[in-house]
Amino acid sequence: MYALVDGNNFYVSCERVFRPSLLDRPVIVLSNNDGCAIARSNEAKALGIAMGAPWHLIQRSLPDAGVVALSANFTLYGDMSNRMMAIAAGLGPGQEIYSIDESFIDLSAMRGDLVARSHQVRERILQWIGIPCGIGIGSTKTLAKLANHVAKTADRKPGSYPMELARVCNLSALPPSDLDAVFAATDLGEVWGIGRRIGAQLKEAGLTSVLDVVRLDPAMVRGRWSVVLERTVRELQGQSCMGFEDVAPAKKEIACTRSFGQPVTQLKDLIEAVSQFASRAAEKLRKQGSQAVQVLAFIHTSPFRRQDRQYSRSITVPLRRPTADTALIVQAAVMGVKAAFKPGFNYSKAGVMLLDLQDASVQQAELALGDEAADRSALMATLDRLNDRYGRGAVVLASTGQSDGRRGWHMKQSMKTPEYTTRWADVPRALA
DNA sequence: TCTGGGGTCCTAGGACCC
């Protein structure tokens, strides 16, 4: 048995904790560069603002709706997430943190009234952290996800489901006929693992609701679609096919990519950007105790600028030996971007990916490795400690440039809120 | 003017081997 604890409209809810004036208003949080909506309050959803809708189009189509847009403040969301996860973990013996706002809880050893207990945890998260959550319970992860959808939708849209399923919904406690009614009332596109493409194919085959999908024969699904969809069908039928990942497995690749605030034409700016992305990626790499074998650097123009000639290129640079050394990784990334660069284009985005990651403790040593390597890993550890303590960017490689935040390639974030919980200067003050 | 970032898994097809 699993529970899925999921923060409602998470980024918006984080902002509202520190700005109560945003309650009851249409609020959206924008992607980097203030590009498109990546979180929406219920009021914003009610206005018809779609996930991923470009901000400039929203402004044009809803000039008088009073929509409040905020630049993404991932530092704040990350910290709020940690706090929420710590409380959610109290629901059961095991927790799998699935995303910034969702965690699965293993309930298999739990006795007693799971729904009452879930309501308590939900209330605690709301009171202590200020984030409203929905909790779904089911015998498989896919059913727990579906239950979570029901819990949130019943709360948001009265009449969509029985009210007693609002906020906390335990699908495994429903009698079969009620469960079928819930399945029948839910569009198959809501199922975890059924996306736009497969959803359209299923509908073309005459299916519409979750109930239609639950009644499919898994073997037929495997033949006609894929083993992936077969697993989803089995999970909906109550057969667990997905493991519970108590400890997060190490990442197999690590990326740092950004769109630019404005078009970039000069190689030296691209080198500066890619150096910074490579440094950041190397930091993440060391944090999970891995080393990279290859570094990929890419640059491309904006497909949205139809008037521009388009160009896109990525170069993969092998490293001499697996490493997590910022200097070597930056060097490889710069080599890649130099090889990829062609003058005369308006570049809109660049990025660095670290590939073929392996555990740093498994080393293919070489003769005459020397003291230098040991010194460098100590240097990297010191670099990480300094940046951890004094803030990202406190100590950087010279090739990342004298970033004053006003360079052409930096992103736009014109509506960013303070880092309320992680910077002393930003801590809100309560007036007596 | 203005359209995000970071991942995972699966499959098909090509190259290559004996």
Place this chain on the structure above:
DNA sequence: TCTGGGGTCCTAGGACCC
């Protein structure tokens, strides 16, 4: 007329997730 069988590894691309 008739052109094997079985396997691995790699890569690109598609689909999904938040």
